[in-house]
Amino acid sequence: MLANFKFNLAAIVITGLIVTASITAPFTKMFGKQYEENKDFSCCQKDQLVLHHYYTVHIFWIKVADGFTEENLGKAVPGGCNIRCSD
Numbered sequence: 001m002l003a004n005f006k007f008n009l010a011a012i013v014i015t016g017l018i019v020t021a022s023i024t025a026p027f028t029k030m031f032g033k034q035y036e037e038n039k040d041f042s043c044c045q046k047d048q049l050v051l052h053h054y055y056t057v058h059i060f061w062i063k064v065a066d067g068f069t070e071e072n073l074g075k076a077v078p079g080g081c082n083i084r085c086s087d
Contacts, residue, residue: 044081
């Protein structure tokens with residue numbers, strides 16, 4: 001009886017781990033924030049080079065939010081920038 005209990009417990013734990021790993025995997029886009037690199041762009045803002053990363057937020061595969069996060073890359077090149085962000 002104890003062996004049967006241990007087997008059932010092990011089966012439940014392994015199944016739970018597999019389900020959790022498949023649901024929370026980044027490629028499933030089921031939960032959380034995912035970045036889409038093909039929609040990123042950079043531009044100059046107040047003489048600083050800024051990279052904009054596009055993201056989406058999903059809950060059960062439904063997109064509930066999206067937008068851009070900004071990453072300041074520092075001073076622009078000495079010749080200035082040819083693409084300006086709207087300040």
